[in-house]
Amino acid sequence: MALCRPEVICAYPISPQTHIIEALSEFVKRGALAPCEFVNAESEFAAMSVAIGASAAGARAFTATASQGLLFMMEAVYNASGLGFPVVMTLANRAVGAPINIWNDHSDAMAARDAGWVQLFAQSVQEAADLHLQAFRLAEELSGPVMVCMDGFVLTHATERVDLPSQQAVDAFLPPYEPRQVLDPDAPYSIGAMVGPEAFEEVRYLAHARQLAAVERIAEIGSEFAEAFGRDSGGLVHSYRSADAEVVVVAMGSVLGTIKEVVDAQRAGGARIGALGVTSFRPFPLDAVRQALGGARRVVVLEKSVSVGFGGVLSTDVALALNGLAVPVSTVVAGLGGRPITESALRSVLEAAQGGRLEKLTFLDLKHELVARELERMAARRRSGPSAENMLRDLGIVGAGG
Amino acid sequence: MAPVRFYQVGSFAVGNRLVDRSERTVQSDAGRSNSLTSGHRACQGCGEALGARYALDAAMRATGGRLVAVNATGCLEVFSTPYPETSWQIAWLHSLFANAPAVATGVAAALRVKGRSDIRVVSQAGDGGAVDIGFGCLSGMFERNDDVLFICYDNEAYMNTGVQRSGATPPAARTATTEAVGPHPGNVFGQGKNLPEIAMAHRIPYVATATVADLHDLEDKVSRAMAVHGSRYLHILVPCPLGWGSASSDTVRVARLATQTGLFPVFEAERGRVVRVTPIRRLAPVEDYLRIQGRFRHLFDPEGAVAQPGVVAALQSMADATIARYGLLAGAEAEPRQGTGTGTEAAS
Numbered sequence: 166m167a168l169c170r171p172e173v174i175c176a177y178p179i180s181p182q183t184h185i186i187e188a189l190s191e192f193v194k195r196g197a198l199a200p201c202e203f204v205n206a207e208s209e210f211a212a213m214s215v216a217i218g219a220s221a222a223g224a225r226a227f228t229a230t231a232s233q234g235l236l237f238m239m240e241a242v243y244n245a246s247g248l249g250f251p252v253v254m255t256l257a258n259r260a261v262g263a264p265i266n267i268w269n270d271h272s273d274a275m276a277a278r279d280a281g282w283v284q285l286f287a288q289s290v291q292e293a294a295d296l297h298l299q300a301f302r303l304a305e306e307l308s309g310p311v312m313v314c315m316d317g318f319v320l321t322h323a324t325e326r327v328d329l330p331s332q333q334a335v336d337a338f339l340p341p342y343e344p345r346q347v348l349d350p351d352a353p354y355s356i357g358a359m360v361g362p363e364a365f366e367e368v369r370y371l372a373h374a375r376q377l378a379a380v381e382r383i384a385e386i387g388s389e390f391a392e393a394f395g396r397d398s399g400g401l402v403h404s405y406r407s408a409d410a411e412v413v414v415v416a417m418g419s420v421l422g423t424i425k426e427v428v429d430a431q432r433a434g435g436a437r438i439g440a441l442g443v444t445s446f447r448p449f450p451l452d453a454v455r456q457a458l459g460g461a462r463r464v465v466v467l468e469k470s471v472s473v474g475f476g477g478v479l480s481t482d483v484a485l486a487l488n489g490l491a492v493p494v495s496t497v498v499a500g501l502g503g504r505p506i507t508e509s510a511l512r513s514v515l516e517a518a519q520g521g522r523l524e525k526l527t528f529l530d531l532k533h534e535l536v537a538r539e540l541e542r543m544a545a546r547r548r549s550g551p552s553a554e555n556m557l558r559d560l561g562i563v564g565a566g567g
Numbered sequence: 568m569a570p571v572r573f574y575q576v577g578s579f580a581v582g583n584r585l586v587d588r589s590e591r592t593v594q595s596d597a598g599r600s601n602s603l604t605s606g607h608r609a610c611q612g613c614g615e616a617l618g619a620r621y622a623l624d625a626a627m628r629a630t631g632g633r634l635v636a637v638n639a640t641g642c643l644e645v646f647s648t649p650y651p652e653t654s655w656q657i658a659w660l661h662s663l664f665a666n667a668p669a670v671a672t673g674v675a676a677a678l679r680v681k682g683r684s685d686i687r688v689v690s691q692a693g694d695g696g697a698v699d700i701g702f703g704c705l706s707g708m709f710e711r712n713d714d715v716l717f718i719c720y721d722n723e724a725y726m727n728t729g730v731q732r733s734g735a736t737p738p739a740a741r742t743a744t745t746e747a748v749g750p751h752p753g754n755v756f757g758q759g760k761n762l763p764e765i766a767m768a769h770r771i772p773y774v775a776t777a778t779v780a781d782l783h784d785l786e787d788k789v790s791r792a793m794a795v796h797g798s799r800y801l802h803i804l805v806p807c808p809l810g811w812g813s814a815s816s817d818t819v820r821v822a823r824l825a826t827q828t829g830l831f832p833v834f835e836a837e838r839g840r841v842v843r844v845t846p847i848r849r850l851a852p853v854e855d856y857l858r859i860q861g862r863f864r865h866l867f868d869p870e871g872a873v874a875q876p877g878v879v880a881a882l883q884s885m886a887d888a889t890i891a892r893y894g895l896l897a898g899a900e901a902e903p904r905q906g907t908g909t910g911t912e913a914a915s
């Protein structure tokens with residue numbers, strides 16, 4: 166991130182993002198990023214607003230948040246994209262409460278799905294670093310904001326050897342920000358006017374068109390990046406041993422590491438199985454996904470979020486990509502609130518998929534008895550008490566007292 | 568003590584030829600910037616439009632035209648920029664209702680990074696956008712002492728959405744959410760925030776209040792604010808004929824009565840200390856102020872007699888307390904001015 170020559174960094178602390186902004190604030194304080202301002206915002210809403218103002222005045226603006234922070238800033242998140250400001254934000258993916266939970270899942274990113282931001286998911290720390298470079302490039306070309314999503318703790322707090330490019334190479338890849346619209350007394354524009362029904366739909370359509378254009382640019386910038394830095398990170402999707410696969414697991418983020426290991430193991434056992442990592446969740450690359458999955462007999466989407474009352478979120482998009490093809494899509498909701506996604510659990514799900522036994526919607530490792538008991542309690546009594554406590558008691562984690 | 572100034576008889580009108588050119592109002596200068604130009608959709612007699620025009624033109628003069636403005640959602644934003652039209656002839660950005668201070672912070676930070684110390688930043692909002700929903704951002708901006716002049720156009724309610732109560736709505740005032748019904752009609756007593764004093768508590772370099780009744784004073788305060796760096800706050804009382812139920816032609820008169828009754832103190836503060844107050848030149852009873860506004864109509868009966876003497880007395884004692892607190896009467900009688908036109912008759 167620091168290599169991207171940010172000019173205004175503004176943030177508000179929230180786990181698991183804190184150390185990112187701590188480090189950046191230190192860089193700025195030391196003068197390592199000069200000229201760059203670090204603004205200690207009083208909230209995430211303010212942080213994004215500062216980024217909006219900075220971007221409007223022609224500075225390269227960056228912020229980072231997670232979970233509750235993203236939701237708290239949400240109005241400004243929509244505003245940044247509506248006004249077309251190329252803010253880049255790191256989202257250290259974390260569950261959204263209540264119940265409050267600081268661990269990783271993708272609920273926060275899904276809540277911003279329709280906010281008009283490009284959302285890129287990193288599979289590794291290296292990819293997260295690389296995606297930031299591409300994010301600024303993309304954002305400034307499109308004049309729209311980009312979110313780089315990296316799994317909280319799993320990636321944000323991982324220590325991994327990362328190959329950081331030279332400043333020179335980054336500068337060659339990422340030219341200085343040239344704003345499309347800037348607050349300038351010499352050329353005074355009014356930015357942010359009120360738009361009525363006459364043109365609102367068109368404005369929205371243009372935002373949609375910008376995202377569609379991003380589908381191509383994300384792929385192109387990804388290739389350019391690979392050429393310049395010799396690493397294939399970025400792009401729209403990443404297939405893994407899926408060319409001849411009968412069952413393909415689709416996922417986003419760090420869980421692909423585990424998935425690939427399971428794929429390898431099952432391949433070794435003769436199973437024709439592969440994986441597809443979706444890097445670009447928004448815009449969603451329907452064609453690329455269809456191409457990557459069209460040959461499969463069965464698709465399993467493993468996602469770290471749930472659309473309550475419906476099921477999968479990513480799965481819906483994947484199913485749409487496969488529209489018209491006879492490829493059944495199953496959703497596996499996994500890893501909510503940081504629940505570990507173990508190889509053994511994955512293996513059994515994938516075996517079930519290969520045997521045609523996987524249901525449409527599965528909650529991986531769900532303690533079925535536990536929820537059944539609580540549902541019973543809730544049905545029996547209107548005031549059934551706090552669910553979490555009841556269940557923790559059933560688990561023996563909370564004493565039976567009172 | 569306010570500096571002695573000359574006024575035209577009967578009004579504080581602009582372009583006074585009796586005073587030195589440098590002392591004249593910005594509006595008397597043919598080269599004024601017309602920051603907020605005609606054609607906007609404000610109601611007739613809108614105090615906010617008047618205040619904004621004077622404030623921004625004064626800021627433009629103070630900065631030699633090197634100014635960018637950030638605007639919160641509200642009447643000012645809505646009436647000035649119905650797409651594809653705009654009344655702003657200055658660089659202007661509207662983002663959201665609650666974030667105008669933070670957006671301005673971002674603009675100021677960017678300008679600093681870019682080495683554009685020549686360009687200054689003004690951020691503006693209505694009372695709702697400053698006192699209530701934008702308060703967090705504003706306090707943050709104050710506390711960091713970001714280099715922004717923040718102007719609150721206080722019309723004492725959420726006008727843009729149809730006159731609902733805000734934290735700046737005075738007691739007893741009728742709004743759409745404090746209707747003149749029940750045993751205590753209108754807004755309740757004992758609530759509300761005094762944002763200028765809260766701003767002062769942040770120990771920022773400059774805090775001032777002004778009204779559209781004394782536009783020259785308003786301009787002076789903008790100029791003074793622009794001469795300083797860091798967070799500055801200007802709170803301008805801007806009557807709203809629609810929300811206050813006052814005649815469009817009475818905007819200036821209502822604002823003047825607000826100061827002459829002592830309900831609205833006009834002062835300046837530096838680093839948390841009041842350094843100047845504008846004394847009341849001719850004290851008026853609160854009743855005079857209340858009578859000409861529909862939002863206080865329930866305090867009087869159809870014949871014009873006071874129907875709620877307790878409420879009127881309570882408002883009067885609020886005014887008295889403000890007068891005492893700021894010393895608004897000190898020396899007022901002692902210093903008659905040449906050709907002053909004050910009092911309710913002045914704007915007739």
Ligand SMILES: Cc1ncc(C[n+]2csc(CCOP(=O)(O)OP(=O)(O)O)c2C)c(N)n1
Pocket residue numbers: 615640641642643664665692693694695696697720722724725726727728733
């Ligand atoms: C987050 C949010 N909440 C509510 C609104 C609706 N809203 C728009 S303007 C406004 C009132 C503005 O009041 P004020 O700031 O006092 O300005 P005025 O219109 O009175 O000048 C409200 C409530 C909004 N735009 N955004």
Ligand code: SF4
Pocket residue numbers: 608609610611612613614615616642643646722726727806807808809810
């Ligand atoms: S409602 Fe009040 S503040 Fe709004 S435009 Fe009309 S007079 Fe001005």
Ligand SMILES: [Mg+2]
Pocket residue numbers: 693694695720721722723724725726733
């Ligand atoms: Mg208002």
